[in-house]
Amino acid sequence: MKPEALLFAGVAAFFLITDAFYIWLAREPAGAAALAVSFGMAAVISFFCAVNYRRKGERPEDRGGAKVHERTGTVDFFPPQSGYPVLVAFGVALLALGLVYGLWVFLIGVGVTGGSVFGMVFQFAQREL
Structure with a gap:
């Protein structure tokens, strides 16, 4: 590198x-x-x-x-499946809709996006190395 x-x-x-x-x-x-x-x-x-x-x-x-x-050997850890990317996309869509329809939709989008990004980042934090 x-x-x-x-x-x-x-x-x-x-x-x-x-x-x-x-x-x-x-x-x-x-x-x-x-x-x-x-x-x-x-x-x-x-x-x-x-x-x-x-x-x-x-x-x-x-x-x-x-x-x-x-x-050769183990390259890295790749997660098998996760539902969090869909939730992040939904949260970002709510953020975009909140710009059009009002602050309350935007704030819901902030909560959904923040929670789903946090979940996606720490989903496999306790895995065995």
């Missing part, structure tokens, strides 16, 4: 420098905000890759002389 972290750090630096020049030359808030958000997204991806590299170490794909069999 180290090459990916460096790649996205370079992308984030590019957006940061571009944003600074854009703010200085254009003085237009919409483009500056878009470049700032682009910098933030690239920085988050770079941070994620760097943390994974520190936590898991070098992968076989990162070495030039690696063999295919070095990557």
Whole structure:
């Protein structure tokens, strides 16, 4: 993950420098905000890759002389089934409808979305590693 972290750090630096020049030359808030958000997204991806590299170490794909069999074994945990994604979608739909029909529908959507995202995140928190 180290090459990916460096790649996205370079992308984030590019957006940061571009944003600074854009703010200085254009003085237009919409483009500056878009470049700032682009910098933030690239920085988050770079941070994620760097943390994974520190936590898991070098992968076989990162070495030039690696063999295919070095990557065998358990890849990760994949949940068999979950009803939470449907609840998240329903909650987001309620949020969108709440923008049209009123605050009370929006607040119900916030509750449904928040609860279902919490459930989806912690559904398998007590599983055996």
